Amino acid sequence: MNYDHNKIEKKWQKRWMDSGVFEAKDDSDKPREYLLIEFPYPSGAGLHIGHPRSYTALDVIARKKRMEGKNVLYPIGWDAFGLPTENFAIKHGRKPQEVTKENTDTFRRQLQSLGFSFDWSREINTTDPEYYKWTQWIFMQMFKHGLAYKDKVAINWCINCKIGLANEEVVGGACERCGGEVEKRSKEQWMLRITQYADRLIDDLKSLDYIEPVKTQQKNWIGRSEGASIKFSLPDVVEEEYGPEHAQNFLEVFTTRPDTVFGATYMVIAPEHDMIEKYADQIENIKEIRDYIRQAGKKSDFERADAGKEKTGVELKGMQALNPLTDERISIWVADYVMAGYGTGAIMAVPAHDERDFEFATKFGIKIVDVVEPQEKVEGCFAGEGTAVNSDFLNGLSTVEAKKKITDWLESYGIGSAKVQYKLRDWVFSRQRYWGEPIPMVHCENCKTKSKYGDGWLPLPESELPLTLPEVDKYEPTDTGESPLSKIEDWVNTECPECGGPAKRETDVMPNWAGSSWYFMRYAAPKSDEMFGVNNWKRTEIQPDELDHRLFDLFEHMQSLLGEHDVSIWASGSLMINGINKELWRHMHDLDLFVLGSDFDKALKILRDDGFVVHEEDRGWNRIEKDGCQVELVPAYHLSGDVYTHLRDKSLPPEIRQQTLHKQDMELSDRGFLWGTSFKTLSPKSMLEHYEFLHETFPDTREGKEDDEKIKFLQDYLKSPLNYWAPVTWYNGGMEHTTLHLLYSRFWNKFLFDIGAAPTNEPYEKRTSHGLILAEDGHKMSKSKGNVVNPDEIVEKFGADALRIYEMFMGPFEEPVPWNMNGLVGAKRFLDKIVGLSGVFVDAEPDDVTRELHKTIKKVTEDIENMRFNTAVAQMMIFVNKCKESGAVTKESFEKFLRILCPFAPHLANELADQLGYDGMLEAGEWPKYDAELVVDEVVNIAVQINGKLRGEVQAAPDASQDEVERLARADTNAAKYLEGDIKKVIYVPGRLINFVV
RNA sequence: GGGCGAGUGGUGAAAUUGGUAUACACGCCAGUCUUAGGAACUGGUGCCGAAAGGCGUAAGGGUUCGAGUCCCUUCUCGCCCACCA
Secondary structure, eight states: OOOOHHHHHHHHHHHHHHHTTTOOOSSOSSOEEEEEEOOOOOOTTOOOTTHHHHHHHHHHHHHHHHHTTOEEEOOOEEOOOSHHHHHHHHHTTOOHHHHHHHHHHHHHHHHHTTTOOOOGGGOEETTSHHHHHHHHHHHHHHHHTTOEEEEEEEEEEETTTTEEEOGGGEETTEETTTOOBEEEEEEEEEEEOGGGGHHHHHHGGGGSEEOHHHHHHHHHHHTOEEEEEEEEEOTTSOHHHHOGGGSSOEEEEEESOGGGGGGOOEEEEOTTOTHHHHTTTTOTTHHHHHHHHHHHHHSOHHHHTOTTSOOOOEEEEEEEEEOTTTOOEEEEEEOTTSOTTSTTSEEEEOTTSOHHHHHHHHHHTOOOOOOEEOSSOOSSOOOSOOEEOSOGGGTTOBHHHHHHHHHHHHHHTTSEEEEEEOSOOOEEOOBSOSSSOBOOEEEOSTTTTTSTTSSSEEEOOGGGOSOOOOOOSOOOOOTTSOOGGGGOHHHHEEEOTTTOSEEEEOOOBOOTTTGGGSHHHHTTSTTOSOTTSOTTOOOOOOOOOHHHHHHHHHHHHHHHHHHHTTOOEEEOHHHHHHHHHOOTGGGGGGOEEEEEGGGHHHHHHHHHHTTOEEEEOGGGOEEEEETTEEEEEEEEOGGGTOEEEEOOOTTSOHHHHEEEEOGGGGTTOEEEEETTEEEEEOOHHHHHHHHHHHHHHOTTSHHHHHHHHHHHHHHHHHHSHHHHHOSBSEEEEOGGGTTTHHHHHHHHHHHHHHTTSSSOSOSBSEEEEOOOEEOTTSSOOOGGGTOOOOHHHHHHHHOHHHHHHHHHHSSOTTSOEEOOHHHHHHHHHHHHHHHHHTSOOBSSOOHHHHHHHHHHHHHHHHHHHTTOHHHHHHHHHHHHHHHHHHTOOBHHHHHHHHHHHTTTSHHHHHHHHHHTTOOSOGGGSOOOOOOGGGGSOSSEEEEEEETTEEEEEEEEOTTOOHHHHHHHHHHOHHHHTTOOSOOOEEEEETTTEEEEEO
16 A cells, blocks of 8 residues: 655654654663764765665664663764865865855755654764864874874875875875875875874774674784894995994894794895985995986886786895894895885895795895795795794794794894884874864974974964864965965964964864764764863863973883883873873872883883882882982782782881772773873773772872862763763774774774773774665766766655665675665565555454564564664565465554564654554654564474485474474375385484484 | 685575575566556466476585585685785
8 A cells, every 4th residue: 555655754754853752861770872873974966875774774773772771872963074075165166164064954854854863962063163173172182192293204195186195095006085196295294193002903902892804904904013123234334434323334124034034135125215325325336226216206106016017126236234144245125115114114035935035036036045944845935834944043943933032032132123013104194175174283483492392383272272264265275285274374373372472373184084083972962062071170281390391201211111122011090090180290290100010020120220229118119210200110910910009108007008909990991002101091980989999998198188089070070971972882884984984083082091081992892884885787876977876866756764674675784785776666565565454453363473473573673683684674574474464463463563663664663653543652662572482383394304305394393202203204105205215313303304314 | 916705596685504495575477457657466486397306505526314504626706905024
C-alpha cells in the first residue's frame, strides 16, 4: 500500500525537533553513550549520497541505545574552513563567510530531511570565532610546551593552489586537492612535533577497540623501526683544514641491520646531504657530483620513488669512509635512492643483504660480501634472518643475537648506539591562505633576545583570543607564497604583548585539520567560555622566578642525560596536579622524579658522572644537587605494578609518608610528555582520591591545606560536561582519514590530556569504518563523470525512510557498494508492504508468526551491535513476508515490530504506531526483548547424509536424541537405499544433520 | 615491490564461523489485473539432464565423516603505502 512519505516525514521531523527528545543531558543517572560521525565539510555540491551511510548507521545505533535506556550524545557540526570554499569564493568574487553560511544551510536542511536523531542544540562550526578561539588556544599551549616551532623546511609546494602541503596531502607526487604539480620549496613554517608522540600513538593502540586495518595502517604510517646508528669515520678529511669544530669527522647512518656491518662495502648519501658542500674542497669530482644533484633535484618525489627504474649514482672521489669493523676503506656514493628525510640521509650499503644495495653494487661493480647465511641456500641477495658468517666475533650467532652483540660493541667504543627511527614526520602546520584559523602569534624583533621563547615569536595573551580573521575584499594567494593576510597592514602591524613595541602578526593560517582535531570535545560544551577549565578556576599566568628557570634547565639537562641512555623517568604527583591547574612553576620547587626500578642505579651513576651530588637518604630516597638546585629521585618499582608517592614531612613514620598507589588507580593513567620529558599522569579521578587521602590523613600540613583548593578543583572538574562525555564511545568514519585526521586528533587529545585540559588519554574508545558508495557504473561518484546521485531527489520521490533502509540493506557496511536505483525501489516496496499489514489485526496469530517475531527481535538486536545492518533488514523482511503469508498478526506483535523498525525507518514506524494509538513517540519507549524459548523452532528439518552427501531430510525437535533421529532417518525411503552396507560411524549434530559413514 | 582486504547465480549479497550453499533483495520469465505507475498480485528462476541423478562458492592440491569456511600453491580485483636502509 502506497503512502505519502513527504507528508509524514515532515510531520515527525517537526515533532522530534519541537520535543527535544534527542537532546543529550550533561548529567544523568543513565549510562552515557557518545556516538560520533565525522562532521562534514559543507561543500558547495551539497550532501553526497555517501554521507547518509555512516550517519544512518550510527543513527540506528543511537536510536536503539536511547530505547535501551542510555543517555546518548549524537552531535553534528561543520568542518567549514578549507580550500574548496575559498577557491569557490575567489572565483565568484564573494566572501568565504557567506559561501560557508549558504553551504551549511543547505547541508543542515538536507540532513534534517533524513530524520537523523542529532542533538541540533549542540551544532558547532569550526569557522565560528567562539569555536576557533579554542583551536587557537590549543595551538598556543603547544607553543608554550615546545610542541609548535618555526622551521625552515623543504615543503611540498603546489604551484596551482599556491600553498604548502603536508606530506600526507601529496598523493603520487601530485596535489591531493587539485591534482596539480608539486615542487619543493624552502619556507619558514610552523611545525607541530607529532613525532614526540610517535611511541604513544603506536603503543596505546593496544588498548583501543579499533578495527584492525586502522591499527595496522596507523602503525605502518608511524613506521617505527628499531636498529642502530653507527658513525663511520672519514680518514681522508684533514683535520687542520676544517678546524676544531670538525675534529670529529664522520658519517652517521641508521640501520635496522647492524649485524651486517661486516658486509658494508660502500656507503651512500642522499643528494641533499650536507656533507657534500661541507667537504666540497676535498671532493675531486665535485662538479660531476653537483651536476648529479641538480638532475636529481629536478625529478619529483614520484619519479624518484619509481621503484622499477634503474639506480643511478656517482662516487665521491677523494673521500672514503672507514668500516669500523673490518677497518677497510670503502667508497662513498651519492645516489637518489637514499632519501634525505629519513634517518640521517645516509646509509651503509650491504649489497649481500639488501636488494637495493645489491642492485646498485651489481651495476657499479662494487664488492659483495656475504655475512649472513640463510637456512636454505638462495640465489643472489638474501635479506632475511640467518646465521652470521665472515663477521669475526659475530660468527655463528643468529641475526637477533648478532644485532644485540654488535650494538653493545658499538656502544662500548662510542661509535654507535641502539636507535629507534620513525617514518612519521613533524606536521607542517602553516598554510599561506585566507580561509583558516589565524595563528595567534606575534613576532617582535625587540624581544628576540629577552623573551623566554628566544626567537622573537610570542603568543598573544589569552585575553586577546579569539584572534579573528579580518574581513577583506581581496584574499587571493600571492605568487610569492605570502599569505593574503600579509597585505592587510593594519592587521599585520600590532603591539608586542611583552614589550609594547611594534611587532608583526603571523600571517599564515592553520590547515583545515586543525579544527577537526578537537571538535569531539567541543560537542560536550558547545557554548562554553571555559572550555578547558571550569567554574571560577582561574588559569593564572604565574611568572617563573630565577630558581624556576634554573630548575627547569636542570630538569631538561637530566632528561637529556638519562634519555640518551634509555632510562625512563617520570615526574611525581606534584607535577601531575600541575598538569591540571596550570600552576606549573610554583611546584617546580618540589619536583620529584621517579625512575624505573631496574634502571635506578644506572640513572644515579649517569647523574654522578655528570657532576650531580647525590645524597642517600632513607629508604632509597636520594636528593640530587647541582648548581644550587635540588631534585629528589625516587625509584618507582613500576614493573611490579605499584608506584609510590610520598610526603615530605620527615617527622611522620615512613609507612605513612610512603603511600602506595595501587595498580587499579593507574588504569586510566598514562605516560605523558612535557617539555620533551616523559612523566606519569594519573587520571583526575585517581588524583582526587589521592588528595582526599592526604587531606584526611594530614589536615594540618602545608600540602593538606593547599589540597582544599585542589580537591575543589578536581571535584568541579569531574563534574564538567567534558569530563562526563569523554571519551567518545563509538566513532565511525572513512578509512581515508586513518593516517590524517584520526592520528592528528589522537595526538591533540594526548597533548591536551598531558597538560590537564582533556580528561582522557585517548579520544575514541572504538573506531569503525564504512565502505564507499560508488556510482551505478562501479566508479567513484564525481561531478566530472556526471554519475552523482542527488539525495534531495531521492527523498522527494521515495522518502527518507526508503533511502535509510536501502543504504543499510545494500551490502556489508564496511564494504564499498555500487548504487542501484532498483534497490531503492525494493526498499520502498518493503515499507509499502508494512503499511499494508497495518490495516487489520487478529486476536490470536499462528505460533510461527510469534516465533518469527522473536527471532527477528533477537537478530536485529544483535546485528545492530555488530553493524550487520544488511542482515538485520533482511530478517525484518522475512518477518513481514511471514505475516503476509499467514495473513494474521496481532496488534501487540506488530507494535513490537514497529519498535525494532524505528531506528531504520523512524518516520513510518512512528506514524504507524501513532495510528495504532501508541502513546507518545517510539523513541521514548523501550527496546523490545525476545523470549529465548520462542527463538527456536519446535520442529526443524534435519539433513540426512550418507558419507557426507545429502540423501534425505527428516523432521524432528531441535533437541531430539540421536537414537530418535537415527530411527527417523532409516525410515526415510530415499536415504534407506544408501544404508545397505556396514555402518562404520554415525555423526549427529543436534538440530542440523545426521551423517552415516558406510 | 610491500601491507591489508576480497573473489559465491544475470546483479547487490546470505550462510548460526567446520554441518542442508545461494537467505533477503534486485533483475529476468510466465500468468492475473488496469487506476499506465520507476505499479500491484501469483508462480518460476545456479548449471547439465526427460527423469533418476550428477556437477557447482576464482584455479589446483591437502586435512576431515563432512570445506565457501582451515592449510599449501597459483591467478584476478580493490584500497593504502611505496627505494623508509
